[in-house]
Amino acid sequence: MVFDIPALPAISRFPVADLSLAVETRHPAGDPTLLFAHGFGQTRGAWSGAAAALAETGCRCVTFDTRGHGESDRVVSGDYHMDQFADDLLRMAAAQPQPPILVGASMGGLLGIVLAGEVRPAPFRALVLVDITPRWETVGVERILAFMQAHPxxxxxxxxxxxxxxxxxxxxxxxxxxxxxxxxxxxxxxxxxxxxxxPALLAGGVVQESERYQPRLQAAAAKIDVPVLLLSGARSDVVSRATVDEFLQLVPHARHVELSHATHMVAGDANDAFTREVVRFVQSPAPSVDRRHAGAVQP
Structure with missing residues (x-):
């Protein structure tokens, strides 16, 4: 079914603790709500193709620029930290008409893992992680940072x-x-x-904190009790078979799909396949979650 939705998304500003974020909403009357969180150095535009396609299936799709990115405000002091991004995302989720399904890529997915594991009640009804796991391959992240730093x-x-x-x-x-x-x-x-x-993002706490965040991410992942879909790129240098296997031990109820032609930039490399898997996940019955094991971190 194709829904009659406005050709252009509604653009708004969303106030957070000390600034405001640029937000786009597609199919505002749709259900469920998909809240998209982009990766470090990206903008909400990374989701444009996927959000437009998923809105056509009846979903309410909300994309936004994180602080310091795109059209969102920058931190005046230049002091950025992971907890700031996590708090912004938590506020965005709480502002939706019902708990959203979070679709998080890279940094956006890491923030989703922390919030889904540590906050109760969970701020998301489900979680789609896009080529990210609580532990990652350093070489891939270093390649991303090198590109960001290459043209000052x-x-x-x-x-x-x-x-x-x-x-x-x-x-x-x-x-x-x-x-x-x-x-x-x-x-x-x-x-x-x-x-x-x-530019202060590269000199601030976010980059320095990321490696130290891994134990916290692993502990949070083990406490996730909502449905989870992990979409990884077969050609990714950020996640690997080892990091995926480790994640599936921490979150045994998670479903994993590897997209054969995608790198770390899954939605951009294979948007049709990405959208198809998200639709399948959204429309499938929620898997049962054994809450007795929630919080048990695997060795």
Whole structure:
């Protein structure tokens, strides 16, 4: 069934503790609500294709830019921490008409794991983790950070930016157009184009905290008592067979689907397959969860 929804998403601002976030809502009358949390260095635009397709199936789809990213406010002091992002996401979830299904990629998925494991009642009715596990392969994360740090002086024009993105994502057949790049770049006073995110993010606590977060993430994962779908990319360098197996031991009721042609950028690499699996998960009966084992961290 195709639903009659507005062609353009409703754009709004959502106040959090000390700033406001840019939010888009597709199919506001839909049910269930899917709340999308993007990865470090991304924007809500990473979900545009998936959110539009899932809204067509009847879901209410909410995407937003995390603090310091995209059109959301930046922290004036430049001091960013994981707990700030987690609190923002918790507030976003609480503001929905009913507990949402969280779709979290990379950092967004890690925040979802922490909140689903530590907060009671759980702020989400289910969890879709996109190529992320409580422990990850350092080499993949280092590759992401290296790209983010590679162009501190920005780009002369959109063509130069498109060329660098194509080199970073060789699996993508289509080169990004200027229209696609505009939400990702900001023009500075010197006329050069720089990424949408606050440069202070790379120097702040988020990067330094990530490795130390792993024991907390593992403990939280073992306490998750809502349905979970883990979607991983077969060509990912961030998750591996070992990290997936470890996660499935911590969350034995989780379902895992590997998308054969995807890297860490699952939704962008294989949007049709990604959307299909999310629809299947949303429409399937909720699996039973053995709560007796919730909180038992596997060795």
């Amino acid at each position: 002086d920005g780009f002369a024009d959109y063509d130069e930016a498109a060329e660098q993105i194509a080199a970073y994502l060789p699996q993508r057949r289509e080169r990004k157009s200027e229209q696609q790049l505009r939400p990702l770049l900001r023009e500075g006073a010197d006329g050069r184009l720089r990424w949408h995110w606050d």
